[in-house]
Amino acid sequence: MRFWRKLACVALVLVIGASLAADWLAPAGYAKQYRDAINAAPSCAHWLGTDEVGRDRFARVLYGTRISLLLAPAAALVSTLMAALIGGLAGYLGGVWARMAMALTDLFMSLPWLFLLITARALMPLNVSPLVSVLVTFLLLGLLGWTAAARVLCTTAGSLRTSDFVRQARAAGLPGQRLFWVHVVPNLKPVLYAQFWISIPVFILSEANLGILGLGVAEPMPSWGSLLKELEGLVSVGEEPWKFVPLILLVVVVTSFQVLLSRQEEVAA
Amino acid sequence: MRSLRWKIAGHALALLATVLLGGLLSATLVRLAPGFGVDELELDPHLNAQSVQALHDARNRDRNVFKFYLSYMNRAAHGDLGTSLALGQPVRTLLRDRAPLTLRLLAVGLGLAWVLALTLALSAAWLRLSVYDTVTTMVSGTFLCLPAAVLALLSVLWNVPGSLAIALIVFPHPYPYARNLLVKTYSRPHIITARAKGLGEARILFWHVVPVVMPQLLAVAGVSVSLAVGAAIPVEALCGLAGIGQLAWQAALARDLPLLVNITVLVTLVTLLANSGADVIGHVVRGHEA
Numbered sequence: 001m002r003f004w005r006k007l008a009c010v011a012l013v014l015v016i017g018a019s020l021a022a023d024w025l026a027p028a029g030y031a032k033q034y035r036d037a038i039n040a041a042p043s044c045a046h047w048l049g050t051d052e053v054g055r056d057r058f059a060r061v062l063y064g065t066r067i068s069l070l071l072a073p074a075a076a077l078v079s080t081l082m083a084a085l086i087g088g089l090a091g092y093l094g095g096v097w098a099r100m101a102m103a104l105t106d107l108f109m110s111l112p113w114l115f116l117l118i119t120a121r122a123l124m125p126l127n128v129s130p131l132v133s134v135l136v137t138f139l140l141l142g143l144l145g146w147t148a149a150a151r152v153l154c155t156t157a158g159s160l161r162t163s164d165f166v167r168q169a170r171a172a173g174l175p176g177q178r179l180f181w182v183h184v185v186p187n188l189k190p191v192l193y194a195q196f197w198i199s200i201p202v203f204i205l206s207e208a209n210l211g212i213l214g215l216g217v218a219e220p221m222p223s224w225g226s227l228l229k230e231l232e233g234l235v236s237v238g239e240e241p242w243k244f245v246p247l248i249l250l251v252v253v254v255t256s257f258q259v260l261l262s263r264q265e266e267v268a269a
Numbered sequence: 270m271r272s273l274r275w276k277i278a279g280h281a282l283a284l285l286a287t288v289l290l291g292g293l294l295s296a297t298l299v300r301l302a303p304g305f306g307v308d309e310l311e312l313d314p315h316l317n318a319q320s321v322q323a324l325h326d327a328r329n330r331d332r333n334v335f336k337f338y339l340s341y342m343n344r345a346a347h348g349d350l351g352t353s354l355a356l357g358q359p360v361r362t363l364l365r366d367r368a369p370l371t372l373r374l375l376a377v378g379l380g381l382a383w384v385l386a387l388t389l390a391l392s393a394a395w396l397r398l399s400v401y402d403t404v405t406t407m408v409s410g411t412f413l414c415l416p417a418a419v420l421a422l423l424s425v426l427w428n429v430p431g432s433l434a435i436a437l438i439v440f441p442h443p444y445p446y447a448r449n450l451l452v453k454t455y456s457r458p459h460i461i462t463a464r465a466k467g468l469g470e471a472r473i474l475f476w477h478v479v480p481v482v483m484p485q486l487l488a489v490a491g492v493s494v495s496l497a498v499g500a501a502i503p504v505e506a507l508c509g510l511a512g513i514g515q516l517a518w519q520a521a522l523a524r525d526l527p528l529l530v531n532i533t534v535l536v537t538l539v540t541l542l543a544n545s546g547a548d549v550i551g552h553v554v555r556g557h558e559a
Contacts, residue, residue: 107287110541111533112499114417115517119533122521205416212418213506215521231422232507247419254414 001262008256015253019066026059031220041240048242051230055220061246064222068204069253071138076199078142080149080192087150091157092184101154108147114209116144121215130221137216137223141203149195156191160184194261201257208250224250276552280545287541291534293338350531355523360531363516371501371512378435378504379497383490385440390447394455395470405448409441418503431508438500443489450482457481484551491547495540 018025027045028034034046034054042049048057090101108116117140124136160166161184169179204224210216211225212232219226227246234243316324344351350360389405412420417438424434454460460477501514509515513532520529 103286106283107290110287110495110544111537112495112540114499114502115533115536118502118517118521119529122524122526122529126522126524201414205414208416209418209503212416212422213503213518213521225416228416228419228422231419231426234422234426237423237426247415250416251411251414255410258410258414 004259008259011252011256012260015065015249016069019062019069022059022062022066026056026062028056028059030060030063030222031055032059042242048245049240052233057242057245060222060227061249064224064227064246065249067134067217067222068207068224068250071134072141072200072203072207073196075138075142075145075203076196078139079145079199079203080196082143082146083149083153083195084188084192086146087153088157088185088188089180090150091154092161092180094158094161098154098158101150105147105151105154108144109151113144113206117141117206117210118213118215120144121210126215126218128218130218133216133218134221134223137207137210138203141206145199145203145206149199152195153188153191156188157184160187197257197261201254201261204250204254204257273549273552273556276549280541280549284538284541284545287537288534289342291537294530294534297338351527353520353525353528355520355525355528360528363528364513364532364535367511367513367516370510371505371514374432374435374505374510374512375494375497375501377430377432378500379439379493381432381436382439382493382497383443385436386444386447389444390451391474393448394451397452406445409444412437413441416503417500418507421500421503421507424504425508431504431510434504434508435497435500438504439493439496442496443486443493446489447482447486450485451478454478454481480554484555487547487551487554491544494543494547498536498540 032055034040034050034056036054037046037050038054039052040046040050040054046056046058048061051057051060086101087105090097120140120143121137124140128136166179166183169183170176174183207216207223208225208228211223212228214229216225217223224246228250230243231247234240237244341351348361350364352359353363356363389409393402393405420434420438421431423429424431424437455478460473463473463477501512502518503514504510505512505514506518513536517529517532517536519525520532
């Protein structure tokens, strides 16, 4: 397992490094069109060929990877903070607050994730600028993806509330607010970290699903979802295999996260 | 028996709360949707100012969200779920026409997913080969790392039925759980003893393993319904299957909120019913066990 973890680390570092160095590695910007080379096959000038409007696919893959890999953690941060706020506080307060929070999370969790996402996405205007579409997509993921983490945090905070050291601190007259920030929150940190890391691959996959369905990041901004939409035009798998590069990258990154997270999940459980 | 009644009552209450909350959410969203309170008729040059004002006044009665909610719920209780903005047809008709295909797709997809997951899990528990374990874990892990929409696209490319795509999307979720559960159950002392005494594998499975793992697998089965329903959107949308998933996708693209919200409430009810059903059956099985 240690070998696989090391391999996953190397893969993630390579992919993230390449995406961050897109400005230097890419032959042109993600929106630059080569009108004389539309739908071109891979060549020295265009390593992964060009798309149907003549944009360099390699450049788009690098920039798309950067967007997906920078914004999925941002969405994970939003969802973890919401989970900490709702689940952690409700668990710490206990009683009716905990029951209400759990009922709310149950209700949210009973909604199939993709249905919830497309309903919420449809509420936002679809004809927005590419930058706004990126923010809307990932913000939605963050704002809607907190429920599972909130459940875990509520249970953990609830068990901390009844733990001996918290009871002792309360008996010693420590005010509730101080008790929460000094004794409960630091003990929630490992679970918060675990939930943060667990959310990242989930959000990467969700963005890809939304992108393929045309509800994700708007053109010409690339993301893994919008790049994978190109697969729709294929007639056979072997026809233009270079179009599968974003998919391979996505699978490598998500698999690497899963391998690295196998320990984090144990912490969260 | 009494605890079972309480359980059913609790689930019924949860369903009712979901309907009421979902209804309120639907009404609010429809009320807040862009275009609410605007009618094409107002642009008709044949109408004079008074007629346009009369149209305005008629719609202003719905300005108060709670009044709107009450009338919306009243209409919904009588089977009127409104009219789709994009398709111009009653939502009820659209749902009725498309539900059979989705239900069939989900039933076959879920069935296949569970057959695949249980077959692999059982073989893993019987064989106890690390190579087999590694291969099956890698296969299910790979499917887990693929977006559902990509699997749907690949199913179109390979000319594979949509139900198989749903099965491949769902099976990696219950598989590791079922595998761990079965391996753990097969390691129990009474099963090792039964094996040592020469009891047949089928008898061990159906008499000693299934009753132990059934309640937990039923709980996972409830959750897998939600997964399959979610997977129906990309599968139906990308495979060109005219079901409720495709309808939801079309509604999202057209920002047809009355339709989309009604579909979401309906789908939530279906998943809640599935989860409640799994929970109640699990409770009954546990009761028989005890």
